[in-house]
Amino acid sequence: MTKRGPYRKGETKRAEILQAALEIFAEEGYRGTSLRKVAARCGLSLPGVMHYFESKEDLLVQVLRRRDEVEKERLAELTGLGGSLDTLREGMRTPGLVELFVSLAASAGEHGHPAAEFFPRRYEELRAMLTRRVQEAMDEGQFASPIPAERLAVLLLAVADGIQLQWLSDRSLDMRTPVADVLRLLKPSDGG
Amino acid sequence: MTKRGPYRKGETKRAEILQAALEIFAEEGYRGTSLRKVAARCGLSLPGVMHYFESKEDLLVQVLRRRDEVEKERLAELTGLGGSLDTLREGMRTPGLVELFVSLAASAGEHGHPAAEFFPRRYEELRAMLTRRVQEAMDEGQFASPIPAERLAVLLLAVADGIQLQWLSDRSLDMRTPVADVLRLLKPSDGG
DNA sequence: GTCTATACTTAGATAGAC
DNA sequence: GTCTATCTAAGTATAGAC
Numbered sequence: 001m002t003k004r005g006p007y008r009k010g011e012t013k014r015a016e017i018l019q020a021a022l023e024i025f026a027e028e029g030y031r032g033t034s035l036r037k038v039a040a041r042c043g044l045s046l047p048g049v050m051h052y053f054e055s056k057e058d059l060l061v062q063v064l065r066r067r068d069e070v071e072k073e074r075l076a077e078l079t080g081l082g083g084s085l086d087t088l089r090e091g092m093r094t095p096g097l098v099e100l101f102v103s104l105a106a107s108a109g110e111h112g113h114p115a116a117e118f119f120p121r122r123y124e125e126l127r128a129m130l131t132r133r134v135q136e137a138m139d140e141g142q143f144a145s146p147i148p149a150e151r152l153a154v155l156l157l158a159v160a161d162g163i164q165l166q167w168l169s170d171r172s173l174d175m176r177t178p179v180a181d182v183l184r185l186l187k188p189s190d191g192g
Numbered sequence: 193m194t195k196r197g198p199y200r201k202g203e204t205k206r207a208e209i210l211q212a213a214l215e216i217f218a219e220e221g222y223r224g225t226s227l228r229k230v231a232a233r234c235g236l237s238l239p240g241v242m243h244y245f246e247s248k249e250d251l252l253v254q255v256l257r258r259r260d261e262v263e264k265e266r267l268a269e270l271t272g273l274g275g276s277l278d279t280l281r282e283g284m285r286t287p288g289l290v291e292l293f294v295s296l297a298a299s300a301g302e303h304g305h306p307a308a309e310f311f312p313r314r315y316e317e318l319r320a321m322l323t324r325r326v327q328e329a330m331d332e333g334q335f336a337s338p339i340p341a342e343r344l345a346v347l348l349l350a351v352a353d354g355i356q357l358q359w360l361s362d363r364s365l366d367m368r369t370p371v372a373d374v375l376r377l378l379k380p381s382d383g384g
Numbered sequence: 385g386t387c388t389a390t391a392c393t394t395a396g397a398t399a400g401a402c
Numbered sequence: 403g404t405c406t407a408t409c410t411a412a413g414t415a416t417a418g419a420c
Contacts (some may be wrong), residue, residue: 010385034412046413048387056413095301102298106291108361110221119361132312148372154358155351162354166346169300169311178347181339183358185377202403226395238396240404248396 014052017042018066023061025096030060030103054114060104061114067091068122079132085160085179088126095171098164105161127153137186144188145188200285206244209234210258217288222252222295246306252296253306259261259283260314273325277352277371280318287363291368295343297353336380348374 024033035056039049053059071091078084092098108119108175130153137143145152156179163178212233216225216278227248231241245251263283270276284290300311322345337344348371355370 013386031299031302036412045388047389047415050414051386075352099298099301102357103295105357105360106295106298107223109287109291109363110223123358123361145377147376148381151369151373154355155373158354158358158370159347160354161357162350162352163346165294165297165313165353165357166350168297169315171301173346177343178285178350181343182374182377184339185233185337206403228395237405239398239406242397243403 010052015066017044017049017052018059018063021063022067022097025063025100027096029096030100035059035127052163057104057107058114060100061118064101064104065118066175067097075129079133079136081156082180082183084130084133085156085183086176088160089164089175092164097167098168102165102168124156126157130156141187141188145186152186201287202244203313207258209236209241209244209253210251213255214259214289217255217292218286219288221288222292225256227251249299250306251294252292253310257295258298259289267321271325271328273322273329273348274372274375276322277348277375278324278368281356281367284356287360290360292358294357315349318349322348335375335378337378344378 011038016135017038021038024030024038024041035049036046038059039046042049049059053062060069071087074087075084078087092101095186104115105119107113107115110116131149134149134152136142138149143152147155158177159182163175167173167175209230211229214320216222216230216233227241228238230251231238234241241251245254263279266279270279272281284293296307297311299305299307302308319342323341325334326341326344326348330337330341334342339347351370351374355365355367359365359367
């Protein structure tokens with residue numbers, strides 16, 4: 001039987017385009033990559049690609065969105081906090097994707113920009129998820145701090161994002177260490 | 193007497209252009225702002241502006257560079273760690289400048305891009321400065337942690353940067369809290 | 385609904401005159 | 403040092419074939 005149910009017609013093609021874009025961005029960086037190039041890899045013309053997306057920015061955001069969905073599945077399986085934060089970056093280990101992520105994050109404040117819809121929601125969800133896991137860790141006595149879980153979630157997310165910025169400038173930097181370090185600061189045994 | 197000494201001819205005009213760019217970016221965001229617009233504010237044509245800069249990206253980076261020099265002077269006056277981290281962001285409190293900063297940081301890994309020269313150096317300097325101040329605080333007993341000062345510097349910088357990413361998506365977020373929170377985690381009295 | 389061809393518009397870059 | 407004119411690349415919009 002042909003694909004029906006949850007998949008509308010054309011969804012498979014759209015996914016194919018996003019996949020092609022993802023690959024090109026990962027290989028050559030997303031800057032200096034025109035949509036015509038993405039189209040060529042799919043054997044399409046530019047308007048052929050634009051049939052599936054409202055604008056270039058829309059396509060870029062959907063690349064991230066797709067990436068996120070894959071991550072989310074993995075995150076759902078995990079319960080640990082360290083693993084969650086690591087997973088947040090694992091899908092972003094290629095420079096091209098990190099560049100795309102950071103660059104679009106810069107547009108999250110522009111009204112009408114697709115990123116302005118994506119990022120606030122994404123951050124909300126991530127903070128909520130992290131807050132739960134921090135709270136769990138505190139309940140279990142793994143963490144101890146007078147700072148409420150919500151604020152620690154903001155803090156942890158900031159570390160995970162911020163280290164990526166530094167990593168773009170210095171790829172020899174290990175991205176796991178800072179995350180591990182904050183978590184260590186939260187361990188009761190490490191207090192003065 | 194006319195300006196001589198350390199200032200070459202044309203430096204004043206270059207500064208004027210950077211100032212105009214800074215203002216426009218602060219007012220309207222740097223995206224969607226063409227160089228022709230910047231040129232117009234200076235009473236110049238596009239080539240008139242390009243005479244002073246190798247490319248648009250070059251101009252953008254120099255806007256950040258200029259901003260940084262102003263910050264550095266303030267930073268030199270401070271000795272406290274919290275104040276240093278706060279100052280790092282105060283010059284970046286307008287969304288347009290934060291967007292510019294984040295967006296260019298995304299290009300720091302591209303060889304040949306002006307940002308690839310600016311950001312690694314900037315981060316190096318900031319980490320060195322923060323390392324010194326963290327070490328001082330530890331020596332004075334204000335902080336206590338088995339984690340070495342260098343790594344804490346990376347961590348603190350990540351928090352300061354990362355919170356800006358979240359801020360772009362949610363401007364109601366207070367950027368000082370997370371920085372204050374990490375510093376609090378480092379205080380010996382807060383251990384479990 | 386899917387896709388091509390074509391044309392439009394903007395923006396950064398460059399050449400050469402003054 | 404600055405302009406006019408021009409070039410090129412890229413995103414966008416339209417018309418229409420299938």
